[in-house]
Amino acid sequence: MARTPTTSDAFNAVAEPQRRRIIDLLALGERSVNDIVEALDMRQPQVSKHLGVLREVGLVNVRDEGRRRLYSLNSEALRPIYEWVTPYERFWRERYERLEELLDRLQRQTSGDEPEQ
């Protein structure tokens, strides 16, 4: 079998850095293809292709306005990623808290009986 296709889910669609840039831009509001091309300094065909992938996994919506096509973000589609990764946050947070506590203890332990330098 080959690698999981980019269009198979949000995880794969978002793995490509350029597509994350597009998403980050669309977070600011609706944009035409050309807006994206200029803002991100990419070639038009590649932007269209990336948008195609994003559309296929439901990450963006499209709306026709004259001869332009306005793309907007559908943030809901990011939810599976958010929900998968969020539980892991407690691991490094806990570690951080333990570190803080440790530093605190060291601080108290050394204050007063150590000559400052």
Place this chain on the structure above:
Amino acid sequence: MARTPTTSDAFNAVAEPQRRRIIDLLALGERSVNDIVEALDMRQPQVSKHLGVLREVGLVNVRDEGRRRLYSLNSEALRPIYEWVTPYERFWRERYERLEELLDRLQRQTSGDEPEQ
């Protein structure tokens, strides 16, 4: 150019569903390759290969114990994903809150002057 390599960052490493399963398992604690093979019902070589990718992007640590190799999760490496996706949560949360508010208003509006059925 080809697709962004799986070993280029956590985003790409994690795009593969089997690798997420491995991560989810390691979240429970250190595991040997064979533990993973059995728990996830995968072939040993594929597990080793997936672990290689995860190792390369720093998502797991290894420790030798006799003839076994114990892999553990390094959740810190998930942080870039967490930090990228988290800001988007407010989008759907806001939408949800607006919906709640709307339902609340409708509730108040209809209560009392509508025959129950």
Place this chain on the structure above:
DNA sequence: CTGACATATTCCCATATAGGAATATAATAT
């Protein structure tokens, strides 16, 4: 209708998968 603008599609290619199968390497036990 024609030209100009906006977007999508097609063709090409180098590259990298993920899994299967087989085998290599490593460590331990006897």
Place this chain on the structure above:
DNA sequence: ATATTATATTCCTATATGGGAATATGTCAG
């Protein structure tokens, strides 16, 4: 030393990618 167990690596193949370049499609203006 040899067998056994645990893990890694190699070779294979079908498949898909992302970018470049060129072109097709669509839509408006005059």
